[in-house]
Amino acid sequence: MRSLRSSLILLGLLASPVLAAVPAGFQETVYTSPALTPITGMAWAPDGSGRLFFTQKNGKVLVATMRDGALVTQGTALVTSEFATETVYTNSEGGLLGIAFDPNYAINRYVYLFLSATSAKQQIVRYTDANGAGTARTVLVDNLPTAGQNHVGGAIGLGPDGKLYWAIGDLGNGTGVNADLTSTASKVSRANLDGTPANDNPFNDGVGPNSEYIWARGFRNPFTFTFQPGTGRLWVNSVGTNYEQVFLTNVRDHAGYNAYENNQPASFITPVIKYRTNGTDTRGLTASGAVRSGGTVTFTTTADHGFRKGEKITVAGVANAGFNGDFYVASVPSPTVWTATQTGPDASSGGGTAVTQNLGGSITGGIFYDSTLFPDGYRGNFFFGDYNSGRLVRATLAADNTVNTVDAWASGFSQTVDVDVGPDGALYTVGVTSRSVTRILPTAAGQKLIVSALNVTLVEGGRSVFTVRLAEAPTEEFRVSVARASGDADLTVAEGAEFTFTPANWNQLQRVVLTAAEDADATQDRAAFTVSAPGLSPETVQAVAIDDNSARLVLPSQELVVDEGGTATFTVVLSSRPQRNTSVTVARTGGDTDVTVSIGATLTFTPANWDTAQTVTVAAAGDADTAQDSATLTLAIPGGDARTVSITVQDTTPVAPTIVSTPPTSAVVGTPYRYEVVAEGRPSPSFSLTSSVQGPGINATNGVLLWTPTEAGTVDLQVTASNGEAPDSVQSFQVAVTAAPQDGGTEPDGGTTQPEEDSSGCGCGAGPSGALAWLGGLWMLRRRRARGG
Incomplete structure (x- = not known):
């Protein structure tokens, strides 16, 4: 039977953890940390950040980060940061037990936790992930059952329908078993993402005695579950008394506990994977119970066998030794008949035994391999761990999604509690008190x-x-x-x-x-x-x-500018009338902590006021630096729409100007010269110009210096940027003006080229215009002729 062994206190860093045994063609990397104990679960953030979240039994959520293809370490220790800390009840199997991410996490940043709050109640709690820190803690579902002992559950996840699911066991005392619909113990439950019961839950009887949350029932200790990618089907791993069981679960299903375990009658669901708790099953074969025909062997047992499709069976002692060996169950025509595939001539025999695998005694977390690093044959495989044996088990699936094979795949993973697939395509596993997380990947994947x-x-x-x-x-x-x-x-x-x-x-x-x-x-x-x-x-x-035609958030803009030390506002309405009161959370989920929501962190829209604008006030605290702060606010309807607003903070601290541009230092007679001076400062600087010749001018506002040189030589220029803050920024430089290139003796056109006009209209001496331009051109013509042009 499963135990978290919470009484263990381990100190120090595992310098050299014992390596587990992985299959040929695979290798492992072990990351150690004294913080990784006692661990109850892990999950990768689905935002591409490469962050791995761990739940500690004692209430902490820790985060490790992948960088350049590996988790970040300092020396030999895995680097972790703290996301949140919960006050939890840790007796027996209680504590912080599960974590899940919102299907719209990339926008709303919602993280959900399953925890034992006290000896008398458990909770589903939501956080908003703000730059790696858990904020805006909200209890979504309160007063979930516990007896303060074991079998308190811990499974939590988001379904393909966008609903929140969790599972609780029988509390170690038979609570909620069999036909009991008044308690969420021994059940899989389902809620809207705001924590309210889903209206279409199968046993929702309104004011009646049933719990409106119940979705499926009959589970002894469903410590973990996972939704299958592609199908969206829920696979529940239930720790057993006599059998460890995996159920493919649908709405209204009954797994039969505590009346049945791997012997459920027709009106109940049966496990798709099972194994004897801490042992094996042995079944005798009848005297004529081994018949091979057309490559299929039919075995008949002397008693109900309880075998499941895909289960590995060792047959021994058959009179015809050609029937002996390891087989995967291909079908189960009846409680005493099972078939397998075996090549060989048609034959009949009997006697002997059929024995199941010994895989362990406490099934833990499972995951489907939905990445591309492993060989193609691993895609869609189901992996799970066993706490007692330290094994990782691999199940392959047939085209019809039934189990094809079940094998012990790797071993030596002490007290394994969870398995997940990383963004690098590797398989990760963690133990309760191992103080380590192990990464498994192929030794030579090939380029892909x-x-x-x-x-x-x-x-x-x-x-x-x-x-x-x-x-x-x-x-x-x-x-x-x-x-x-x-x-x-x-x-x-x-x-x-x-x-x-x-x-x-x-x-x-x-x-x-x-x-x-x-x-x-x-x-x-x-x-x-x-x-x-x-x-x-x-x-x-x-x-x-996930189709959702509920009310949407309507904002006038998704950008907002706030002066440092000041506030700014924006408004929010809904796009349509909601069916019930709808709360909207507004939280900073990224950027500078100087930005806060001072008014309107929670908005409530009702069927009566849904189209009345509500105001959110954003404050930007003053700081000592001169940098321009920024932040991201997320507005979210739990279980519904979410929007982000980009905040830019205008720093109002005066800053003396600095010219940051580089001037061109060459020019040609008769060709317009242009230099756009760029200067930083607060307030924005204005510009002035000093020149050693007549003609150059600068736009005082935009800093554009314009000039058409009239003769070759060196010109001294000095640009000054000023904004009332000392000192001014001065840039002095020289421009080497060269004569215009010769055109092979062809008489020039008398200066038809006009200098570039100053588009600002400031009249700052950018160049002559009209009759002056013509005269300037005539003067240039005479000068060029005098030089032999």
Whole structure:
């Protein structure tokens, strides 16, 4: 039975963790840190930032970051930062147990936590990720059941319908089992993203005794679950008394606990993967219970076998030894009959035994491999861990999504509690008290495009991110293109349609941002995007948009300028009448901490005031520097629309001017000379000019210096920028003026070329005009003739 062993207190850094055993063709890297204990889960942020979030049993959320293809370390220790800290109840299996990200996280920055708040209640809590710090803590669902002991759950995730799911076990005392619909114990529950029960939950009886949150039931200890990419199906890993079980779960399903475990009758769901807790099952074969025909062996057992499709069975002791060996269950025609594939002549025999694998005794986190680094045969595989045995188990799936094979894939991962796939395509696993996270990847993948996710979900009106990198350093540049190959035009590439990998940046994550336009229909939009580069195999990313025709946020602009030390405002309304009161959170999610929301951090729109503008006031604190601060505000309806506003802070501290431009230092007689002087300062500087000759002039406002030289020589110029702050900025330089090139004796045209006019109309001596220009041209003609032109 599973235990987090929270009483263990481990100190210090594991300098040389014992390496686990991974299959041939794979290697591992172990990152250690004294902070990684006790760990209950991990998840990669889905924004392309390369950040890995860890949940500590004691209430902390820690974050590690990938840079240049590897997690950042200092010396031998993994570098982590603290995202948030919760006060939690840690007795037995309680604590901070689960983490999940909003489907529109790329915009609204919402992070969800499952935790044991006290000995009497558990909670779902939401944070806003602001520059890597958890802010705007909000309890979404309160008073979830616990007895302060074990089987308190911890699974949490966002479904393909955009709803929030979580799971709780029987609290170690049989709460909520069998037909009990009054408690969310022993259940998978489902809510809107604002924490309210989803109206279409199957047992929602309004004012009746049922819990409106219940979505599926009959689970002893569903510590982890995961949604399958592409299908959106929910796979629940339930820790058992006699059997560890994985259920492919749908709405209203009943897994049978505590009446059944791997022996569920027809009206219940049965596990798609199971194994005996800390042991094996042995079944005898009947005297004629081994029959091979056409490459298929049919085995008949003397009692119900409980085997599942894809399960690995060792057959031994059959009278005809040609029937002995390891088999994967191909089908289960009846409780006492199972089949497998075996080459060989048709034959009959019997006797002997069929024995299951010993995989462990406490199933933990699972994940589907949805990346491209591993060999193609690994795509879509389901990996999960076992806490007791330290094994990682690999399950392959058939074309009909049934389990094809189940094997112990790797071992030696002490107290493994969670598994995930990183943006680098590697498999990551973490143990409760191992003080380490392990990265598993092929020893020689060969050059290929590493796409972080082949199936992505985004919210209509929102954005989703996947990343691309190369598998190994190239010898040449690779130009990568991302384009929609088929599907709805509402789904487009917003950022990252093209980028280039070089020998210097091949292992850096390149973000591709998809966006889903809002539309009026209620149909999910789907599209396929091709990621390609010349000379490499292309990859296809399938995208689906969660359709949401609820009210949208309407802003006058998504940019706002605020004076330092001052405030500025913008307004918000909804696009349509909501069905119920709708809250909008406004929070800084990026940029300088000097920017705050002083009024309107939470707005409430009702069916009566939805179209009445509400005001958000943004304040920018003064600071000692002269830099121009900036920040990003995110406005979000929990479970609905989200928008960002870019804030620019105008620093009002006076700054003396500095000329930062470089003048041209050569000119030609009769050809206009132009120099645009650029100066920084606050307030904006004005310009003046001193010249050793007549003619040059400067626009006092925009700093454009214009002049048409009339004779060869050296001209001294001095530009001054001033704004009332000492000192002025002075730039002195010389311009070497040369004679105009000869045209081979052809008589010149008398100066028809006009000097460039000063577009400002300031009359600052930029050049002659009208009759003066004609006279100047005649004077130049005579001078050139006198020189032999």
